Amino acid sequence: MASMLSSHPHASPSPAARRFRPALLAVCLLAAGCAASSAVRRAGDAERRQDYDVAVVEYTKAVRLRPNDTNARLALDRAKLRASQAHFTQGRRFVSLARLDQALAEYEVASELNPSNGEIDDELRSTRNKLRTRVAVAREGKTELESLVERTRDLPPPGLDLPAGVKMPASLIFRDANSREVFTAIARLANISLIFDTAFRDQALTVDLRNASLEDSLNTVAGATRSFFRVTAPRTVAVIPDTPAKRREYEEQVVRTFYLSNADLKETMDLVRLVLDARRISPTTATNAITIQDSPERIAAAARLLAAIDKARPEVIIDVELLEVNRTKLLEYGLQIASAGTNGINGSAAIAANSAGAVTLHTLRNLTQSDVLLTAVPSLYYRLLKTDANTRTLANPQLRTTDGLQATARFGEQVPVPLTTFAPFATGGAPQQPITSFNYQNIGVNITITPRTHFDDDVSLQLNVSVTNISGTGFGGLPTFGNREINTVIRLRDGETNMLAGLIRDDERNSLEGVPGLSDVPLLGRLFAHNQKTTDQTDIILTLTPHIIRVLDLNEVDLRPFRLGRDSIAPITELPLPIEMPRPIAPPTGPTGPTGPMGVTGVTGPTGSIRF
Incomplete structure (x- = not known):
């Protein structure tokens, strides 16, 4: 029994098993070959559908089943290159739409399919950096420079200022009060000193200053009495009559530099000069900045105005799809007798x-x-020839441009056209020396688009489409050009596609060459003559799809109007305090309290009453 067990593993296969083994191997090879062929067929179908990812998967299966199949390996490499290019193109499209997450995924797949492409690696690295920057900006809200501009935009110039945080009482109303006493009461409430110019004149006024700030209170009373005030020392205010001479005497000058990020330098200077009547303004082209020297009120108005206009322009991506179909037919038959x-x-x-x-x-x-x-x-020839040629040209560029700026796309070639001029050999001589130069004429399709965005997400496209071709030869063998041109303005929704067709050119030429007399015989004459018919057809179809990728960044402050007084009026305000004109009223009959600071119920003056 032991001998039988020891000899069993080394027993030779039976003759039937030896005969069955090649058949089994052949069946396995046949099954693998069929599976590989099916995979190659499915991959080819996917390539024709331009589904290159599926083609890569199927070709990979075929190569795994048939490792020595050179054709399958070449097809796999081709499918990988095409799939990589498709993902790379889609990634660029996502980048143009600011969808960086999807673009990064497309670039990673493209790099995996074609790791030796340096352009894909560069775009992948750039997209990763953009994503990191976006995450950092989203975390902080704004960049450091943007935050600095926001903080300093409304800061007053350094110097003497009114005390901050001072508000008038909730019951402060003046009726037919003397203006000097009104100013004095405000100064007492704010604990500041008051100086009146020698030319200041009293007048009666009625004004409501309840809960008003110190600056608003002084501005309101000064505007009602045609005067203005200046802080001449810490906690000291001077009240001056508002006349041009006094303005020049007391006016302060402030210098401020505004750095423009988006606005045009020349247009901004013209706007500031026209709207604010800025007296001293100077540009700095190197840093795209303007420096203004003027009163604090005008500098504050300039800051408000420049913040509203220094905005990034909207941006638009225009998907252009151009399809050009050319068809040439030639029919030639007949008898040709020629030397x-x-x-x-x-x-x-x-x-x-x-x-x-x-x-x-x-x-x-x-x-x-x-x-x-x-x-x-002469020899005798009989010609029979028919030609039918079709040409199709497809272009699908993406044009990214700024609102109001022109984007141009040219499809075709440039043809040199000689231009000869004559010049004298010497000064004052006869023009005998020819000088030939060349001008290059664009041949093909030229597209010029200028977009203009609207607040309702519409885009107006100022469109110029020009189709130029060589129509023949003229004097001296110089080419003559044919031109078809369209100028129009269309308005589309964001993402709406417009098709422009009908730029059709159809040329038909018929020629007959034969022996005079013989070729004029009806019916038979065309058989004894050389007949040639040529037909050229050209059709151009153009589709345009605009996509708004950046809109105008406006807020309520930019749209809210603000008041800018005359040279002799107080500074800009948004919500002025109510001012009542003086009107006669009966003096109060109740008891009056002593004059004094806050907490006193009322003060009787020489021209009326003051109530706290």
């Missing part, structure tokens, strides 16, 4: 002459067939 080197019959007859090249009358009298020589005997 060598010519289109028709061009022969001659010669008579043998003597050694001197002369022919005598005796020779003509005895003329025989052997003395006559025919030259350029």
Whole structure:
């Protein structure tokens, strides 16, 4: 038993098993070959559908089943390159739409399919950096420079300022009060000193200053009394009559530099000069900045105005799809009788002459067939030819441009056209020396688009489409050009597609060459003549799809109007305090309290009452 067990593992296979083993191997190889062929067929179908990812998967299966199949390996490499290019193109599209997450995924797949492409690696690295920057900006809200501009935009110039945080009482109303006493009461409530110019004149006024700030209170009373105030020392205010002479005497000058990020330097300077009547303004082209020297009120107004106009322009991506179809038909048939080197019959007859090249009358009298020589005997050809050629050109560029700026796309080539001028050999001589230069003419399709965005997400496109071709030759063999041009303005929704078609050119040429008389015979004449018919057809289809990728960044402050007074009026305000004109009222009959600071119920003055 032990001997049987020890000898069993080394037992040779039976003859039946040896005969069955090759058949089993053949069946396995046949099954693998069928599976590989099916995978190759499915991959080819996917390639025709431009589904290159599926083609890569199927070709990979085929190569795994048939490792030695060179055609399958080449097809796999081709499918990988096409799939990589498709993902790379889609990634660029996502980048243009600011969808960086999806673009990064597309670039990673493209790099995995084609790791040796340096352009894909560069875009992948750039997209990762943009994503990191976006995350950092989203975390902080704004960049450091943007935050700095926001913080300093409304800061007052350094110098003497009014005390901050001072508000008038909730019951402060003046009725027919003396203006000097009103100013004095405000100064007492704010604990500041008050100085009146010698030219200041009193007048009666009625004004409501409840809960008003110190600056608003002084501005309101100064505006009602045609005066203005200046802080001349810490906690000291001077009240001056508002006249041009006093303005020049007390006016402060402030210098501020505004750095423009988006606005045009020249347009901004013109706007500030026209709207604010800025007296001293200077540009700095190197840093795109303007420096203004003026009063604090005008500097504050300039800051408000520049913040509203220094905005980034909207941006638009325009998907352009151009389809150009050319078709040429040629039909040629008939009998052609022509001498060598010519289109028709061009022969001659010669008579043998003597050694001197002369022919005598005796020779003509005895003329025989052997003395006559025919030259350029025409040949006889019968032509049958039909040609039908189709050409299709497809372009799908993306044009990214800023609102109001022109984007141009050209599809075609440039043809040199010689231009000859004559110049004298010497100064004052006759123009005899030719000088030839070349101008290059664009041939093909030229597209010029200028977008304009609207607040309702519409985009107006100022469109110019020009189709130029060589139509023939003119004087001296110079080319002549044909041109078809469209100028229009269309308004589309964001993402709406517009199709422009009808730029069709259809040229048909018919020619007939034959023997005069014989070719004019009805029906039979066309058989004994050379007939040629040429038809050229050109059709151009253009589709445009605009996508708004950046809109105008406006807020309520930019849209809210603000008041800018005259040279002799107080500074800009948004919500002025109510001012009442003086009107006669009966003096109060109740008891009056002593004059004094806050907490006193009322003060009786020489021209009326003051109530706290």
